[in-house]
Amino acid sequence: MALKRRLQGVVPPELLDKVPTSFEVVGSRGGAVAIVEIPPELEQYKHKVAEAIVGMNKHVKAVLRKMGGRTGDYRLYNFEVLIEGPTEVLHREHGYYIKVDPTKVYFSSRDQTDRLDVARRVGEGERVLYLFAGVAPYAIAIAKFAKPRLIVAVELNPWGFRYMVENFRINKIRNAVAVHGDVAEVGPLFRKKFDRVILTLPLGAYRYLPLALDCLEKGGVVHFYHTGKAEDPYREAEEIVRGVCPDCQIVGRRVVRDYAPGVYKVRVDVYKR
Ligand SMILES: C[S@@+](CC[C@H](N)C(=O)[O-])C[C@H]1O[C@@H](n2cnc3c(N)ncnc32)[C@H](O)[C@@H]1O
Incomplete structure (x- = not known):
């Protein structure tokens, strides 16, 4: 090495x-x-x-x-x-730019392949709610590689919000709205208004899964992030989904990356019938 x-x-x-x-x-x-x-x-x-x-x-x-x-x-x-x-740096990824200071706000370059994978699932004209958005890298990937009607991105950290606004400007994204606030307070304003919700908080997103499902219209999808042991990475995430929404269907699964020794960050795509 x-x-x-x-x-x-x-x-x-x-x-x-x-x-x-x-x-x-x-x-x-x-x-x-x-x-x-x-x-x-x-x-x-x-x-x-x-x-x-x-x-x-x-x-x-x-x-x-x-x-x-x-x-x-x-x-x-x-x-x-x-x-x-x-x-404070300008990170280049898949041809777009992300301005970020990793000492002030979350960012992981190792999630970049997952961003493309999510972006390629977004259909034309979709309304996307992006919760726990940080500097909004998933929103940028979606705006660049799909044709959503609207993206609403919510972040609590004021630095995350600042960089998010700046990143929409730098990448000339005009159909994204940055919201500075707590998902628990802001989320309920969006009941049944979206086709897709991205829930990028691997530790603790499960507490917001009912809220995320509430923001979806029928036929919408939540990208739910969680962690899982290497020997059976999706087990816990799927148990949570079944517990919260027995009628929902799991339509996608992905190991995003290593999270800790023997533990992966995973994504489970949940379809609301
Ligand atoms: C794991 S990071 C993901 C950030 C971004 N989606 C990304 O992939 O780079 C989770 C983010 O959620 C934010 N956050 C934590 N609690 C929140 C809350 N209650 N409401 C809104 N944002 C929150 C954190 O500040 C952090 O930026």
């Missing part, structure tokens, strides 16, 4: 196996941030790891070390800054 190779002769041989096998890069040519997980055994070599990352990608101007998992309502990491630099 490239990072390990670069650190040969810098990190003692017995610790080379602890060198991370990957890191996330958010941003593009104009500047990028690298986000990396470094185990405690490499504490004294963390700056060397960061320098090696910058050496591997000339667009990376800042290196952040993840300290633990995502926390709080806004689902943010605590970061230790290893190399200081601008953290």
Whole structure:
């Protein structure tokens, strides 16, 4: 692996196996941030790891070390800054742009394939409600690759809302509306008004599944996100769906990506009869 190779002769041989096998890069040519997980055994070599990352990608101007998992309502990491630099970046994905500062608002470049998969399911003229929208990457993918009539995106974090508005502007999206608010309060205003609801909150979306179904007209679909153990990734998500809506039909299933060791982030597509 490239990072390990670069650190040969810098990190003692017995610790080379602890060198991370990957890191996330958010941003593009104009500047990028690298986000990396470094185990405690490499504490004294963390700056060397960061320098090696910058050496591997000339667009990376800042290196952040993840300290633990995502926390709080806004689902943010605590970061230790290893190399200081601008953290607001313009991320390019599938030909569109996403402005984001990963220290202020949730964003994961690793969800990009799922965004395309959702976008290609959106029919012409659909009304899409996007709950827990962050900087609205799914809305941008849908607006770019499908022909929805309307997208309404709801986000609580004021930074998420700001970047969402900016991202609609940058990508010249005119049929999307950004809403700054709590899904629990705003959601009920949209009863039976949508053809599709996207529920992108893997930890806790199940509490909002009844509300999401309520926002759908009959014949609509909810993209419901959850986590599942690798040996049977959809079991828990499907049990939740059956418990909330015995009449609904599951019309799609997808492993979005790894979530934690032995755990996947999954998507289950729920059709309301
Ligand atoms: C897992 S992130 C997904 C963000 C975005 N959909 C994406 O894929 O990049 C969940 C988002 O929901 C927001 N959030 C959490 N609780 C919320 C609530 N009650 N109402 C609205 N947004 C909320 C968080 O701030 C966070 O941006």
